[in-house]
Each structure stands twice: as structure tokens, then as C-alpha cells.
Amino acid sequence: MERIEATIETSMFEDVLCVRMSRVLDGKPLYWVACYLVDGLLVDTGCSHTAHELVSFLEDKEINAVVNTHFHEDHIGANSLLAKRRKVPAYAHPASIPLMEHGFHLYPYQEVVWGIPEPCTALPVPDTIETCRYRFSVIETPGHSEGHICLFEPEKGWCFTGDLFSRENPKFIRPEENVADMVRSLRMIDRLPSERLVLFTSLGRIVEDGRAAVANCIKYLEELSRKVHGLAGSGLDEQGIVERIFGGEHLFASLTDGQYTSLNLVRSILKTAS
């Protein structure tokens, strides 16, 4: 079998080890994904193309449990290998578990960039997860997908956001994403009770002023929704709205087999009453 070339980069933020991983194609990283190890808790496991590198890297590190923020292929890729080698339990939202066990449709671009994850099992995630030194609250945060959770450590103000937050101004989404749910979930994160909020995103970006970033993202999505409904009210169709606001589709739309589009963003907004 062809061995996929992959690379890993690591960094520390306070007590959190950030592991960024990517398939390497033509000598270059293709697309970074991240997982985090904190006090024996592994949050997400990257994609299947990087599973061997990740599990080797983690060989001498303590892992007592895995939590998957959601079932997507770039978050559960090393679960199966970790279960075999380390015998640690994995936890996920109950709606994610059947999709982790039985798989789901992947587009060709997903197979190239991340690979097809081996089926894996998980236990329903409890409301809180305690490690030796920390206590993480599990927050249900649909929007990017069903069965999506964030983990929050109130003493430290750390929040592991999975794919709920990756940038302040998303311009394209997948067809199954829901903007209204996204805004509701972001508001929950915004109201988390801690002095500061540090976001650990699934691309490996750590946002130290997480509160401002989340507030900006909510504001952006609310303003975008007003604009989209306004243009629809004046008679413009979905495609026309995409042209007017975004100047057409981003290159990402064609690179992702038409999955990540601004049209999906506009459609999701129009499904909700203004």
C-alpha cells in the first residue's frame, strides 16, 4: 500500500500541547489540522493520513482519554489506531458516535487531503471531564455539524472549539452547516464564565483574545444575515446575492467539489426568517 507522507509540528501554550499535522504532497504541507494534549486528555486526533505520525509522536506521552469535538474525518483519523495501541477510551457527542462507527460519504477532495478514517467507537461524552489538574465542561455547539461539542476549562479560560470557530468572517460553508445554530453556539461560548477566553481552533490557531474574536464573528454573521435578507427582499436571487456580496465564488468552491461555497452560506441564512 502506498505510504502517505505526512508532517507534524508542535508548540506549547501554557499546559496545552498543540500538535499540527498535514499530509505532504510534492514536498509541501497540504492542509493543517490540529489536536491538543492537555493533562492526559487528547482533544481530536487529526486525519487518517497523519494517524501513524501522530500515534508515534504520542508514544511516550501520557494519554488517559480522547475526546472528539465531532465526527468529521479530520478530527477522528487516529482514533482507531490509538484504540489499538493505547487502549484509551474515546468520548464524543451521541449524535457523532454512529457516524464514527459506520462512516459517512466523503468527496474525492476529502480523501486526498485527509483520507478515509477507519471506523472507531466512542462513549457518550459526559457533561464534565476531569483530568488530574483540570475540569472541562462539555458544551453542545451545533452549527458546523450535528453532534459538535466544545470543551471549556473555566479556571484557565481555555476553550477547545473544534470547527465551530476557525475565522472571524467565514465566507463559505458546507451544505449541512447551519448559520443560525452557529450564531447560537457562538453566543454560548461568548457567555462562558471566565475572566479570559483562549480559543484552541482545529487548524492549530490559538486565539488569545477569544472573546473579541467570537464577538466579531457573531457581529459579522448577524450583519451578513441582514444584508442577505435585504437583498433577497429587493428581489435578488441566491446567486445574485453571492455575486453582490462576495463577488462570486472563491477558488475553494471548485477545489472542494462544490462543497465549500458562499452559496451555501447565503442559502443557510435565507432558511431562517429575517
Ligand SMILES: [Zn+2]
Ligand atoms: Zn468539521
